[in-house]
Amino acid sequence: MKAYLALISAAVIGLSACSQEASKPAEPAAPTASAASEAAPAAPAESAPPADAPASEAVPADNAAAPAAGNCVATVESNDNMQFNTKDIQISKACKEFTITLKHTGTQPKSGMGHNIVISKAEDMDGVLKDGASAGAEADYVKAGDARVVGHTKLIGGGEETSVTVDPAKLADGSYKFYCSFPGHGALMKGDVTLVN
Numbered sequence: 001m002k003a004y005l006a007l008i009s010a011a012v013i014g015l016s017a018c019s020q021e022a023s024k025p026a027e028p029a030a031p032t033a034s035a036a037s038e039a040a041p042a043a044p045a046e047s048a049p050p051a052d053a054p055a056s057e058a059v060p061a062d063n064a065a066a067p068a069a070g071n072c073v074a075t076v077e078s079n080d081n082m083q084f085n086t087k088d089i090q091i092s093k094a095c096k097e098f099t100i101t102l103k104h105t106g107t108q109p110k111s112g113m114g115h116n117i118v119i120s121k122a123e124d125m126d127g128v129l130k131d132g133a134s135a136g137a138e139a140d141y142v143k144a145g146d147a148r149v150v151g152h153t154k155l156i157g158g159g160e161e162t163s164v165t166v167d168p169a170k171l172a173d174g175s176y177k178f179y180c181s182f183p184g185h186g187a188l189m190k191g192d193v194t195l196v197n
């Protein structure tokens with residue numbers, strides 16, 4: 001009798017083990033298929049700007065975003081000698097927004113050797129500088145609400161870093177300059193802002 005029961009339970013275990021195994025291969029197949037079809041429409045949407053590289057999945061799409069963003073940023077260094085390290089900031093028209101990072105590689109405080117970046121039309125530069133000087137250091141040497149200013153950073157001292165994001169569409173008509181509005185610095189610390197394709 002005991003042997004008979006053992007046989008039955010063995011058979012039941014064997015049966016359930018068998019049916020579990022049978023259902024296993026079918027399950028993973030379904031989620032994989034739906035995950036693939038979900039990922040597929042998302043990838044082309046995100047990787048649309050880079051054009052080619054229709055490639056495969058989420059990973060290439062993320063990588064494609066990095067170089068695109070990299071083209072819409074620039075870094076300008078300034079120092080204790082009242083200098084920027086560039087005379088030209090090139091901004092791609094393709095950028096929705098463009099971020100300029102200003103670094104002060106010197107050690108002097110902003111009260112004595114402060115720098116910023118101000119962007120305006122070339123012909124507005126003198127007026128912006130004059131009004132900025134009147135506005136004072138606490139206003140970062142930029143007149144509040146100055147409509148001639150397309151964008152500007154705050155004033156920084158040695159070892160500091162700041163940034164400003166501008167809309168390239170606002171640089172379309174005329175020629176634009178970037179400069180430091182700390183009193184007296186604009187004569188040396190200036191350059192062109194150039195729109196490029």
Ligand SMILES: [Cu+2]
Pocket residue numbers: 082113114115116180181182185189
């Ligand atoms: Cu300066």
